[in-house]
Every structure is written in structure tokens, then in C-alpha cells.
Amino acid sequence: MRVSKAIYTIWLRDVIRFYREKPRILGMLGQPLLYLLIIGNGLSYSFRMAAAPQGFNYLEFMYPGIIGMSVLFTSVFSAISIVWDREFGFLKEVLVAPVPRWSVAIGKALGGSTIAMLQAAILLLLAPVIGIKLGPLTVLKLLAVLFLIAFSLTSLGITVASRMETMEGFQMVMNFLVLPLFFLSGAMFPMKGMPPWLETLMRLDPLTYGVDALRNIMFATSPARELLVQFPLSTDLAVVAAMSLVFITAGTMAFSKVE
Amino acid sequence: MNIITVAKLQKKYKSLTAVEDVTLEVGEKEIFGFLGPNGAGKSTTIKILATLVKPTSGTAFVGGFEIVRQPHLVRQSIGLVFQETTLDERLTAGENLYFHGMLYNLERSAMAGRMAEVLAMVELTDRKNALVKTFSGGMKRRLEIARGLIHYPRVLFLDEPTIGLDPQTRNRIWDYIHHLRLRENITIFMTTHYMDEAENCDRIAIIDHGSIVALDTPANLKKMVGGDLITLLAPNRSEVKRIIQETFGLAAVESEEQLQLEVESGESFIPSLAGRLNGLISSISLRKPTLDDVFIKLTGRDIREEAADNWGMMRAHMRGRNRK
Numbered sequence: 122m123r124v125s126k127a128i129y130t131i132w133l134r135d136v137i138r139f140y141r142e143k144p145r146i147l148g149m150l151g152q153p154l155l156y157l158l159i160i161g162n163g164l165s166y167s168f169r170m171a172a173a174p175q176g177f178n179y180l181e182f183m184y185p186g187i188i189g190m191s192v193l194f195t196s197v198f199s200a201i202s203i204v205w206d207r208e209f210g211f212l213k214e215v216l217v218a219p220v221p222r223w224s225v226a227i228g229k230a231l232g233g234s235t236i237a238m239l240q241a242a243i244l245l246l247l248a249p250v251i252g253i254k255l256g257p258l259t260v261l262k263l264l265a266v267l268f269l270i271a272f273s274l275t276s277l278g279i280t281v282a283s284r285m286e287t288m289e290g291f292q293m294v295m296n297f298l299v300l301p302l303f304f305l306s307g308a309m310f311p312m313k314g315m316p317p318w319l320e321t322l323m324r325l326d327p328l329t330y331g332v333d334a335l336r337n338i339m340f341a342t343s344p345a346r347e348l349l350v351q352f353p354l355s356t357d358l359a360v361v362a363a364m365s366l367v368f369i370t371a372g373t374m375a376f377s378k379v380e
Numbered sequence: 381m382n383i384i385t386v387a388k389l390q391k392k393y394k395s396l397t398a399v400e401d402v403t404l405e406v407g408e409k410e411i412f413g414f415l416g417p418n419g420a421g422k423s424t425t426i427k428i429l430a431t432l433v434k435p436t437s438g439t440a441f442v443g444g445f446e447i448v449r450q451p452h453l454v455r456q457s458i459g460l461v462f463q464e465t466t467l468d469e470r471l472t473a474g475e476n477l478y479f480h481g482m483l484y485n486l487e488r489s490a491m492a493g494r495m496a497e498v499l500a501m502v503e504l505t506d507r508k509n510a511l512v513k514t515f516s517g518g519m520k521r522r523l524e525i526a527r528g529l530i531h532y533p534r535v536l537f538l539d540e541p542t543i544g545l546d547p548q549t550r551n552r553i554w555d556y557i558h559h560l561r562l563r564e565n566i567t568i569f570m571t572t573h574y575m576d577e578a579e580n581c582d583r584i585a586i587i588d589h590g591s592i593v594a595l596d597t598p599a600n601l602k603k604m605v606g607g608d609l610i611t612l613l614a615p616n617r618s619e620v621k622r623i624i625q626e627t628f629g630l631a632a633v634e635s636e637e638q639l640q641l642e643v644e645s646g647e648s649f650i651p652s653l654a655g656r657l658n659g660l661i662s663s664i665s666l667r668k669p670t671l672d673d674v675f676i677k678l679t680g681r682d683i684r685e686e687a688a689d690n691w692g693m694m695r696a697h698m699r700g701r702n703r704k
Contacts, residue, residue: 123485130482138470206468214466217430218483219455380432 127220131228132235135202139236149240153191157247161187164309182349184251185335186308188244189270192237193306193328196271197299199233200278203376204291216379226279226376230369233275234268241267253339262338266361270331273365276372283375306332312351330360383408383535383567384429389438390590391424398424399435400590406535406583409561411568413581415671417681421590422571426537429569430460443534456484459528459536463543465520469513473504473523476512477530484531498526501563502556518549525556529564536560538570542577554580575671584671588679598671605669605677608646610653612639613663620660627656 139145165179206212215225245263248255255263278295285291305319306328312320323329333350334357340346384406391399399421406412416422427433429442431451440447443457467476477495486494499505502522512520521541528536541557542550554577560566572578578598585595594601612632614620617639621632624641632641643649646666654664675681 126482126485130479134468134471134475134479137475138468141470209469210462210464210466211468212466213462214468214480215483217432217455217460218480219452219485220483 124221124224127218127224128228128231131215131225132232135199135229135232136235138202149195149236150243152194153187153240153244154247156190157184157187157244157251160309178252178345180251181253181340181345182311182336183309184248184253185339186306186332188241188267189306189308189328189332189335190303191240191244192267192271193274193299193303195237195240196233196274197278197295199236199275200229200282201288201291202232203229203279203282204285204288207286208288212379222377222379223373226276226373227369229279229376230272230275230372233278234271237271237275238264238268241271255339259338259341263335266331266334266338266358269361269365270328273327273361273368276365276368279372280368280375283372283379302326302328305329307351308332311349327360327364330357331364333357334361381408382406383410383444384412384440384442384569386425386429386440387438389425389428389440390436391421391428391433392436397590399428402438402587402590402592404585404592404595406567406569408534408567409565410583411557411561411581412570413578413584414569414571414587415578415584415675416571416587417679420587420679422587423539425587426539426569426571429454430458430537431455456531457534459531459533461521461524461528461536461538461541463540465524467512467520467524467527470511472509472511473499473515474508476523477527480527481530486531494530498529501529501560502526518545518552521545521549521553522556525553525560529560529566532564533566535567535569538568540571540573542572542574550574550577575675578671586675586678593678594674601671601674602669605673607642607644608649608669609667610641610643610646610650611665611667612641612657612661613637614639614657614661616660620657623657623660624653628653 161180161183164183203212206215216222218225242264245255245260277298281294281298282291285294305323305326307323308328312323312329315323330352333352334354336350337346337352337354337357340349343349382405384404386402386404389399389402390397402421402425414422414425424433428435429440429447431447431454434448442454445453445457447454468479471479474495477498478491481491481494495508496505499508502525504519504523504526507515507519512523515523525536525538525541538557542553545553557568557580561568570581578584581598583595583597584601586593586601594604596604612620617634621634621639624630624632624639630641630643632639646668650664650666654661
């Protein structure tokens with residue numbers, strides 16, 4: 122009871138703070154649209170000339186990747202609020218409260234995930250514009266997977282933020298972690314046909330399976346499915362679930378050590 | 381009954397001993413002042429009592445709970461107001477109180493009433509829905525005190541509650557502190573650099589080099605320094621000095637243009653002194669020993685310099701300090 126109250130409180134605070142910051146909401150909406158419009162269209166047009174297999178639509182391929190990317194950035198950087206709170210003192214108020222530290226970490230992870238999910242939901246609304254039809258059940262399944270991805274990535278952010286004393290340090294480390302995670306995730310280019318060393322790296326990136334799960338669900342009935350996905354859905358889900366478990370464990374442990 | 385009992389508390393870090401040997405007891409509803417130079421072990425002791433730092437040895441009970449074995453019960457029974465603000469400035473005053481109440485497991489049904497009560501106590505009722513970032517320094521401090529009280533703590537720890545505030549606001553804060561002791565039946569454990577404010581405490585402990593060097597009421601502490609100081613201005617100092625020696629058996633000390641003598645009770649001594657020296661002196665002044673004098677005598681340092689240091693340090697290391 123007490124623990125769930127603490128988780129709820131920490132979550133609620135992050136959500137209230139989010140909706141009070143209008144520029145953040147604008148940025149959240151604008152950024153993925155920009156990526157979809159510029160990178161998606163740009164690459165889509167230049168790839169048309171290359172020897173793409175029949176039926177392969179780059180924008181379709183890219184769309185789940187863009188959603189994955191938005192969730193990645195929003196989740197991971199939401200943990201900056203820990204560094205922020207440390208800088209402005211509020212962290213101390215939380216650390217001296219008579220609640221277990223792990224409940225605070227989970228509240229934070231849920232808060233960041235909620236915001237990332239909002240962004241993902243808005244992007245999913247754009248599906249018809251890209252020319253993809255999604256049934257309500259598909260959307261629910263996608264949201265469930267996206268939630269797992271968001272939760273694990275926020276936890277990853279918490280793991281790092283708990284050790285960081287400055288915003289600059291956090292940004293540096295995160296860029297170092299996030300960009301490879303993103304580039305290797307297969308969000309922008311398919312794994313098939315990559316040189317073996319790159320394919321190995323892509324297989325090691327847990328986000329690869331997250332993005333692949335999204336494609337698996339999104340294109341379950343599409344004739345181009347074979348071209349778009351890499352792994353069976355069960356493999357994807359197992360890896361994503363394991364990733365959540367590992368990262369939230371690391372996150373709560375790191376946050377418990379904060380002084 | 382004692383609300384805080386500390387026995388042989390010690391805290392060692394790798395290369396230094398922050399707290400050497402602290403033993404003290406604080407009674408219920410007491411306003412207890414904890415003074416000491418910077419680095420004397422003051423904040424480490426408070427952190428240990430607030431269960432933020434574990435002691436190397438020794439024990440302490442706060443509100444009947446042991447600080448190492450029952451940290452959550454200790455935390456539930458104390459309120460903490462730190463030197464630096466720990467409010468969320470992007471939330472409203474009400475939200476800050478609400479979140480605190482939730483974290484301290486206040487009954488939801490009792491929340492609204494209690495929030496109104498503590499806000500009224502610090503006269504911030506009309507600012508409930510204002511964002512904290514629009515508050516002045518004094519208002520923030522008041523809100524923090526209100527927040528520290530919302531979960532009915534039995535002890536309120538105040539670390540420099542009035543630092544950085546103008547004198548008027550400082551007085552207001554003290555009014556609230558006295559008022560809430562009466563209303564909330566609460567014990568107050570506080571640190572301050574302002575010696576005139578330390579006079580408000582029922583008892584004062586002075587810590588230096590990690591150990592308590594004195595613990596008594598302000599009046600008794602001042603007695604340790606000696607008597608009242610009387611300063612005379614007289615044209616013929618040697619004559620006056622001789623008369624004082626003959627009449628009262630006191631040795632006056634000549635310094636520059638003045639004569640100084642120490643007596644037990646200045647107020648009752650002045651009439652007879654003035655009567656005897658009529659016409660020979662141009663002025664008499666009386667100075668009572670202050671806690672400043674006590675502090676200098678016990679620690680060899682002037683707390684006002686410490687306070688100045690502290691401010692310099694706060695400016696230079698604002699970011700660093702907030703992290704601790």
C-alpha cells in the first residue's frame with residue numbers, strides 16, 4: 122500500500138511536470154514528425170534507385186524505426202530529471218522519505234515510460250498518412266511492446282543518471298550509449314545483407330529486437346513481411362522482456378546507492 | 381521523557397573522523413540548538429540522526445526508534461528542513477505539500493484538512509495554487525517548514541532555518557517556530573550561525589572537533605564566560621581606578637581611553653558605582669556576555685567569521701553542496 126502510493130506519487134509528479142512544460146510537449150510532437158518527414162522521405166527517395174527488392178517500401182520499413190527512436194530518446198532522457206532534481210535539491214526530499222528507494226526508481230521509470238508512450242501513441246495516429254492500416258488490436262499490441270521498450274530504456278537512463286552529478290556528464294554518456302543503440306537497431310537499415318561484423322553488432326543490440334517486434338506486429342498480414350522482419354516475434358518478445366528485467370534491476374540498484 | 385537520545389556516536393571516514401564522541405539527550409517539546417564551527421561534525425550528526433548516514437559506532441534513538449535498525453520509522457517521525465531548498469519549484473505550493481503527504485503515507489481523507497492547516501500556520505493559504513518558483517526566499521522557507529510538519533513529526537530538524545533571510549523575515553520564522561511548538565507539541569532540533577537567534581533555544585550544545593564541548597541553557601552558558609562587562613569613560617583614569625579598588629575591591633583594566641571591569645551583576649552594581657564616582661566619569665556602559673563570547677571561548681573561533689565563510693562557500697560550491 123505504502124509502496125504503491127510512493128510509486129504513484131513519483132509517477133504523478135513527472136507527469137504533472139511534463140504537461141506544465143509546453144515547449145517540451147511541442148518538441149515531443151515536432152521531433153519525430155521531423156525525422157519522419159526529412160529522414161524518412163529523404164532516404165526513401167534515394168533508396169528507390171538502389172536495388173531494393175520488389176515490394177520493399179522504405180517509408181514503411183522506417184516508420185516502426187522512427188517510433189522506436191522517439192521512444193528511445195524520450196525514455197532515456199527522461200531520467201535526466203534525477204540529475205536535475207539533484208541539482209535543485211528536490212532529490213533530497215525524496216531520498217529522506219520513509220519509502221524504499223526501489224519504489225522511487227520504479228515510479229520514475231513509469232513516469233518516463235508514460236511520456237514516451239504518449240509520443241508513440243501520437244506517432245501511431247499517423248499510420249494512415251504513411252499508408253499503413255492498423256486495427257485497434259494491432260495498436261494495443263504495439264503499445265504493449267512499446268511500453269516494455271520505454272520502461273527498459275527509462276531504467277537504463279536511471280542507471281546512468283543515478284551515478285551522474287552534472288547534466289553535461291549525463292548528456293555525454295547518454296549520447297555515447299543511445300546513438301549506437303539506435304544506429305545498430307535496424308531502425309534505419311535492414312540487417313539482411315550487412316557485413317558480418319555489423320550484423321553481429323546489430324544482433325547484440327537489444328533494441329534491434331524491440332524494433333523487430335514492432336515490425337512483426339505492424340506487418341503481420343502484409344505480403345512484404347518476410348522482407349521487413351528478421352526474427353520470430355517470440356524471440357523479439359523474449360529479448361525485450363529480458364531487457365526490461367535487466368535494466369529495471371540495474372536502475373533500482375543504482376538508485377538505491379545514491380547518496 | 382527524552383525524544384532524542386544519542387550515546388557515544390562516532391563517524392569515521394577513510395582519512396578523517398567527522399564525529400568523535402557525541403552524547404546528548406533532548407527532551408520532549410524542547411527547542412534544542414546545535415552549534416559549532418564548520419567541519420566540527422554538526423551536519424554529520426544531523427545526517428546520522430536523520431538516518432541519511434550510518435554511524436561507525438554508537439547508538440541513537442529518535443522518537444523511540446533506533447536510527448540504524450528502524451530507519452523508516454525514524455524518518456516517519458521526523459521533519460527535515462535543509463539549508464538549501466528541497467522544494468520542487470515547478471510545482472505549486474499545494475502540490476509540494478500533497479506529494480510530501482503521499483510519500484509520508486498521510487491518509488488521503490485527512491490530506492486536504494492538514495494541508496490547509498499547515499499552510500495557515502505559515503500564512504501561505506492564499507498562495508496554495510501558485511508555483512513555488514514565484515515565491516520569495518522567506519516564503520519558500522516557510523513552505524518548507526509547513527511541508528516538514530504535514531506528517532505530524534515528533535521532531536523537526538531545522539538546519540540554518542533563517543540563513544540568507546532579511547532580519548524581518550528571520551523574526552517571522554522564529555514566531556512560527558515558537559508558535560508551532562505550542563500547537564504541534566513538537567521538539568525542535570536546529571542549527572544556526574546567528575547567535576542572537578540561538579538565544580531562542582531552551583538548551584544549546586556546542587560541538588567542536590567532533591565532540592560536545594558544552595551543553596546547557598543559554599543563560600548558564602553565558603555564566604561560563606564570566607560576569608558583565610562595565611566600561612567607563614573618565615578624564616582622570618588613574619584616580620577612578622584607585623577609588624574603585626579601594627571602595628569595591630575590584631581591579632579595573634585600563635585600555636586606551638577606557639576603564640573596564642567585570643562584575644557579577646551589572647545592573648545592580650551601576651547605581652552604587654555611579655554614586656561613588658559622581659562627577660569623575662563621563663559615561664558608563666554595560667555589556668552582557670553573549671553567546672558569541674561563549675562560542676569564542678570554547679572553540680577559539682568567532683562564529684560570525686564562520687558564517688561569512690559559510691556564505692562564501694555556498695556561493696562557490698552551490699552545485700557541489702546541493703549534491704550532498
